[in-house]
Amino acid sequence: MNDLAAMQALLEPLFPGLMGVRLGELAADRVVAEMPVRPDLCTAGGILHGGAYMAFADTLGAVGTLLNLGPAKRTTTTDSSTKFMASARVGTTVTGESVALHRGRTTMVWQTSIRNAEGKLCAVVTQTQLVLAIES
DSSP states (O other): OOOHHHHHHHHTTSHHHHHTOEEEEEETTEEEEEEEOOGGGEETTTEEOHHHHHHHHHHHHHHHHHHHOOTTEEEEEEEEEEEEOOOOBTTSEEEEEEEEEEEOSSEEEEEEEEEOTTOOEEEEEEEEEEEEEOOO
16 A cells, blocks of 8 residues: 555544644655644643654554555554654644664564654654464
8 A cells, every 4th residue: 555645544543643643755665754743742841742752653664564565464563662852842743754674574673763843853763563464
């Protein structure tokens, strides 16, 4: 599924849609998206919650994996590591770029860089996606 509109439609009724994730670019080795920094995604002080960064990145890595799955396959995240460097303020938009570090038959590893509206690196998330067969 490399169709941007179809992938966005898949996300809309799910948690990423609730968070406001908007896909921008899809490729087998790279996914780019934006997410508005809304008050309900923030901590006290109006800065994006760490969990929102992590959920945003998890979405992009999962989307990247979906783009690479064969027939009758699905994926799940097995681990994720996040490093925080800066903040994003309420009323702005963050941009995430997820790149494939490894696209194997049974696992895929994605690294997502999230930047604030000024282009400053806020977080780097590295995650492993397990590739599973769909059970009938």
